[in-house]
Amino acid sequence: MARRTGSSAEVTGPRIRAAALRLFARHGYAAVSMRQIATEVGLQAGALYLYTPDKQTLLFELLRGHMEDLLAAYGTPDGPPEARLRQFVRFHIAYNLDHADEVFLSYMELRNLEPANFAVIESLRRRYEDQLSQILRDGAGLGAFQIADVRLATMAIIAMLNGVNTWYRQSGRLSREEVLALHETMAKSMIGAR
Amino acid sequence: MARRTGSSAEVTGPRIRAAALRLFARHGYAAVSMRQIATEVGLQAGALYLYTPDKQTLLFELLRGHMEDLLAAYGTPDGPPEARLRQFVRFHIAYNLDHADEVFLSYMELRNLEPANFAVIESLRRRYEDQLSQILRDGAGLGAFQIADVRLATMAIIAMLNGVNTWYRQSGRLSREEVLALHETMAKSMIGAR
DNA sequence: GTCTATACGTGGATAGAC
DNA sequence: GTCTATCCACGTATAGAC
Structure with a gap:
């Protein structure tokens, strides 16, 4: 059985990587801010640092x-x-x-x-x-x-x-x-x- | 005869482009700041805007x-x-x-x-x-x-x-x-x- | 032609509440 | 696990003195 709480955590990591990949490829690593990545995933910037x-x-x-x-x-x-x-x-x-x-x-x-x-x-x-x-x-x-x-x-x-x-x-x-x-x-x- | 004053102007433009080229190629456009380019040429950032x-x-x-x-x-x-x-x-x-x-x-x-x-x-x-x-x-x-x-x-x-x-x-x-x-x-x- | 000073936005990253 | 608030450095660009 999948856990109830924390189940979103298992999906947030991949979503962050997918968003970062798309943005980095499109605009370049240096040009993309952590805030942009967070927005793309529907998070605040601070939350990203739980995953990287x-x-x-x-x-x-x-x-x-x-x-x-x-x-x-x-x-x-x-x-x-x-x-x-x-x-x-x-x-x-x-x-x-x-x-x-x-x-x-x-x-x-x-x-x-x-x-x-x-x-x-x-x-x-x-x-x-x-x-x-x-x-x-x-x-x-x-x-x-x-x-x-x-x-x-x-x-x-x-x-x-x-x-x-x-x-x-x-x-x-x-x-x-x-x-x-x-x-x-x-x-x-x-x-x-x- | 080359002019006395302003003679440096004819050389500053090319030097700025050369420095920008090197830095952009090495670190990427987005990662390079105007301040870095200016420093490389021996100028203050504001002076670059006379040339671009x-x-x-x-x-x-x-x-x-x-x-x-x-x-x-x-x-x-x-x-x-x-x-x-x-x-x-x-x-x-x-x-x-x-x-x-x-x-x-x-x-x-x-x-x-x-x-x-x-x-x-x-x-x-x-x-x-x-x-x-x-x-x-x-x-x-x-x-x-x-x-x-x-x-x-x-x-x-x-x-x-x-x-x-x-x-x-x-x-x-x-x-x-x-x-x-x-x-x-x-x-x-x-x-x-x- | 160049410098100093500065306006103003945004960057990465962290602290602490919930 | 996420958010809000915040620190502080650094970004582009401009104004005005020299």
């Missing part, structure tokens, strides 16, 4: 949560490199489009993290990038891909895929499936996949 | 100046599509690396522009992107490139090239020339250039 020690930690927890969700959602597919590359490209674009605010925030507000917090996020991001590097390395080892530099190819593919979020609109000229398919083709061509 | 009507205009002028410099620096090369693509790729990466603060700012702080100012910057950016689209269209028309969608390929190539600025360091593993050459190869492969 300060504004910086609120930002950090949003970014950390995003990176961990991303890693968990990706899993670690197996199969031949070509299939895993296809899966990575499609997963990455789809996940980015479905979590646009989180993705935008986790690139834009890195500079507003304290050094210790920054290191944590960067390490999680690196772990994700390494998933793609491993695919490329395996494919190159088998002769399926032609890659001069695996790390550089990793960064180039991820940068290309990230670009989608800056212009894709659901009502746009290209369907989501077309965008996925075309990027799959471009990613493969880039590294000389058969 | 307000903070928003200071940001806008920085972005507009950058986009116009970019367009002027690119010019409009001619020659066969392959050569023009090669030139675009190299120019874009080199210019971005040499103007990292301006480039970063012009992507990150778009959301802090008033709608009218935003429209001006976006229109300039589109004019630049169209330079690449034209190259791709010409190449596709001649059968030199295999491109399913010119606009999407344009965005994909620019996103890939922009990615360099997020990780390239002069002291890094790859030389600047290697980075240029490898991206030239990847850009060509992406669109099936011969």
Whole structure:
């Protein structure tokens, strides 16, 4: 049975994070006040401090949560490199489009993290990038891909895929499936996949 | 002959813009105060308002100046599509690396522009992107490139090239020339250039 | 052209009542 | 668990002296 009192507490935390995420992504961390976040959730500013020690930690927890969700959602597919590359490209674009605010925030507000917090996020991001590097390395080892530099190819593919979020609109000229398919083709061509 | 009095005025404006650029790029527009900018230049905050009507205009002028410099620096090369693509790729990466603060700012702080100012910057950016689209269209028309969608390929190539600025360091593993050459190869492969 | 002083709003964060 | 009240620093911008 759910508790009667305090039941709102279990829902207030997530609502605060959701509001902070939306506002930070829209206006930038520095431009958003704790009062704005509180208003959005229907609280007074003081009440926020029951859920976060300060504004910086609120930002950090949003970014950390995003990176961990991303890693968990990706899993670690197996199969031949070509299939895993296809899966990575499609997963990455789809996940980015479905979590646009989180993705935008986790690139834009890195500079507003304290050094210790920054290191944590960067390490999680690196772990994700390494998933793609491993695919490329395996494919190159088998002769399926032609890659001069695996790390550089990793960064180039991820940068290309990230670009989608800056212009894709659901009502746009290209369907989501077309965008996925075309990027799959471009990613493969880039590294000389058969 | 330079004037005696007021000679400092001709140098103060640029110094203010340079300081604002550096601070905005490093900490974000919203996080930087007019007092910080003034201190950086060795002025009092009030003196800044002799050079800009307000903070928003200071940001806008920085972005507009950058986009116009970019367009002027690119010019409009001619020659066969392959050569023009090669030139675009190299120019874009080199210019971005040499103007990292301006480039970063012009992507990150778009959301802090008033709608009218935003429209001006976006229109300039589109004019630049169209330079690449034209190259791709010409190449596709001649059968030199295999491109399913010119606009999407344009965005994909620019996103890939922009990615360099997020990780390239002069002291890094790859030389600047290697980075240029490898991206030239990847850009060509992406669109099936011969 | 620059400075000092200042108006006035808003920032993050805390104390203590309920 | 939330609110009200409040502290104090700092924000943009302006007025007026020099």
